[in-house]
Each structure stands twice: as structure tokens, then as C-alpha cells.
Amino acid sequence: MTIGFVFECGPQGADKAVCEYLAGQLKPGEKLMSRTLDNKLKLLEGAAPVAKQLLAEGCQKVLIVWDLRPAWPDKKDKPCRAKERQTLLKGLADHGLANAPVYLVCVEQELESWVIACDHAINAFLSTPAHSYRAKRVRRPDQEKNPKSAMMKHFQQARGWKYEDRIHATQVLRAAPLDLNRLRCSVSFERFEAKLQ
Template sequence: MKIGMITEGGPQGSDLKVCERFARQLNPNIDIRSIPLGNKRDLIDNCGTTASLLIEQGCDLVLIIWDLYPAWREKGQRPCRTQDCEEIQSSLQNANVKVPPHNVYLICIEAELEEWLLYDLSALSSVLSTPTHPVNIRKKPKGETNPKKVLTKLFKENTGRVYNNLYDAEKIANKISNFDKLKKCPSFLRFFSKITEKICDYQ
């Protein structure tokens, strides 16, 4: 099976690296073609033509993966997943080459990719630990709407430096080998179901 993935960020971004890593762990036999489209606005505007390109290149399905919260955050402004989905559907409908709806799946991560990384605390603890300073995080920290901020705090407290998503996100992902905990996250469960072709109740 050949899967196309459209993500935010750049070619070396955490979204692309983590999603590809998990996809290959879940289904070693798939062929992945990933295209990062920069920020959330650019992804929404350009995902239609990009999905068409991926399908023309032989992808059996295309996953459009984006964070509900953009990198910038304005006080009092809460993004809307429904609005994001409607705008993405418009982009797909306006694509130069018609995109078959059954070939494209939308995966909105609430609030951002780091939410996935906070589900497996043993993996996170392993990355935060050193031989002289073992870390054991047992309870998921609060901060669902800003998981990147939560990780920044945890890294600062335990390593003396801030969380760097370009480096640390992939490092945490590499420590995750069992996805039972992550499957409790609705957006990851949808990702899991499409990569492995298993039925998922989450819509």
C-alpha cells in the first residue's frame, strides 16, 4: 500500500518525522510519500492540489494531518475543527484534478502533535532521564490545549533546557514501541486505523 501524507512544517519538521516513524512501525510494508506544507494556513489552502498530486503519483490514500492550534496563539481565540475541515474540503473540491473523497482522510490533532507524545509517559520519562537523574512521570500533566508548553516545562525542570520540537519530538517517538496507550487518543486512533486498515469508530 502506498500512502501519501500531508503535514504541517518543513522537510525536517517534527510532524513529518513523527508521523512517518509511527506509520512505518504500524505497517512496515507501506510505501510513504510525505509532503509538508508549512504552516496551518498554507496547509489548508494548498492541500487540495497536493492531494491530487499524491493520488496521481499512485497513492492509495492520502492523510491530511494538522494541529488544531496553530503555532501562534491569540488570547481568547479558540480554533474550530469544524471550520478547519470545511476549509480543507473546499480546498479538495477546488483542486485542479478531482480528488476521490474515499481516498482522502482528515486527521486533526487536538491540540498539536505533542499531545500524542504525552500519552506514553514511560517513553517521555526515558528521554528526560540521565544515568544520574532518573525521571519517572506517572501522571499525565495538565495542559491539553498547549502540550508543547507542558513539554517545555518538563524539559526545563528535568534537563535544564527547553523542549526543542525539531529534535526532541522524534526522540520521544523513537522510544514508543507499544501503541496501546496512544490509541486512547482519538486523533491517533484515527491515524492508526488508516495506516493499519483497521475499523475505527472515531469520525
């Protein structure tokens, strides 16, 4: 099976890297094809024709993945998954994809919601033989208001490093065996996993 993805990041973005890594772990041996649209506004406006192209290129299903945070295009507005979902569904319908195997996965709040759920991986990545680091377990990662900030604090406290999602998000997840029970504490990850199956 070939699975297509549409992301709101750039070609080297963290969302693409993390989702492809997780998809590879969940569906080993499947072919993955990804397209990136740089930001949420471009994704909301352009995901439908890109999904249509991925289906035409042989993908059996396409997942459109985006972060709820930050709000876009007006950062004063509170992010609204329902509004963004309706925009994407309208685009899909306009391109004849209303009943196509195209699935929407909104990561709540942002990609780091999934990463902070894996405290064991954070600990493994940030610990040294001389200094063990212990991140607090987050049982409801989707409710963490600013998970990227939480990751920044872990990196600063443990090693004095600056967290950079493009570099570190996947490295953290690879630092320990994948724990699906921890990841499934995130409803948005559960949706991602379900739509891959």
C-alpha cells in the same frame, strides 16, 4: 501500498518526522510519500492539489495531517476543527476528490498531545543512571490545553534542556517501545491509526 501525507510543517518539521515514524511502526514495509506546506494557512489553501498530485504519483491513500493549535490565520480566534475541516473538504471537492481516498486527521491539540501520552518514553529519554525522571501519566492527552508547554516543563525539570520539537519529539518516542494503548488515549491518534489501515 504507498501512503501519501500532507503536513503543515516544513520539510524537517516535527509533524512529518513523528507521523512518518509512527506510520513506519504501524505499517512496516509500506512506502511513504510526504509533502510539507509550511503552515496551517498554506495547508488549508493548498492541501487539495497536493493530495491530487500524490494520488497521481501512485499513492493509494493520502492523509492530510494538521494541528488544531494554534488558531490560524487570526490567533485571536479559538481554533475550530469543524471550520478547518469544511475548508479542506471544499478544496477536495473543488479538485474532484470528494470521493477519493483522502483522509483528514486533525491532531488535537498539537503533535505533543501524542508525545505526552507516552510518559514511559519521556521517562526513558530524560532519565540518567544517576537521576530517574518520572513524568505524570496523562490519560486524556487531547484535553491537555498546551502539550508543547508540558514537554518544555519536562525537559527543563529533568535536565535543564530546552525542548525543540523538530529534534526531540521523535527521539522521545524512539526512547522506549511503542505503547499503542497509551497513544490510543488520544482520539486523534486513533483516527490517524485507523486511516492508515
